[in-house]
Amino acid sequence: MPLRRDPDGALSVISGEPLGRSHLAAVIVALYSVTVFAALAGSFGAYFPAPQRPVTPPVGYRRTMFFDKLADLGRIGLIGVLTYVLLIAVLRVSGKRTLAKMNAFDLVVTVALGSTLATILLSTDVSFTEGAAALILLIALQFAATWLSVRWSPLREALKSAPTLLLRDGELLIDAMRRQRVTDNEIFQAVRSQGIGDLATVAAVVLETDGTFSVIPAQQAGGRTALRDVDAAHPRGASTPDSA
Known part of the structure; x- marks a missing residue:
């Protein structure tokens, strides 16, 4: 339906009949529908892209898993x-x-x-x-x-954690083991690896900052000066090297 604008500014059909409000509303609704449809089509295209054709490699190109170039x-x-x-x-x-x-x-x-x-x-x-x-x-x-x-x-x-005492004078320190998530079997293994079969002969087992276990036999403990940086490393009632 071709349209034209009259000198007074009104739209009318070329046949001479003036364009009523119902016709103008229909045109506006049609334009709005086209706009919404285009927007929806773009959204669906973003979520569901069209399949792309595989790229054909150039002639003579060959790539293997063992050798490329x-x-x-x-x-x-x-x-x-x-x-x-x-x-x-x-x-x-x-x-x-x-x-x-x-x-x-x-x-x-x-x-x-x-x-x-x-x-x-x-x-x-x-x-x-x-x-x-x-x-x-x-x-x-x-x-x-x-x-x-x-x-x-x-x-x-801040950079280094302190070593932790896990066994003292043959007794397991359960609270320290729980904090460090160490089991008694792991301590037993560390003691056995040193050729020791009796926990009573072990003065201390220390979890070092690098994650390894240090086993100190009682006969080699001496004054325990090497345990100064380990908390609770000295037996009850004994004086520390600093206080002796």
């Missing part, structure tokens, strides 16, 4: 040599303490170094410069943390 092997060899030399040089500068697994913090740093090294070797998205910067950053943070922990006790207490 010779250039990738060359990259791994070159980056591996450079990263190995860099890692050895940085570790020599930072000292032996960098890779010492004395507590959980040291273990995290060691694992992070291994993960970073693997990413540098195998990921083509990481350049050698970026990987080298990550390695140097981790080792520098480890060096700074250990250097400050030796000189500042609050940081040392």
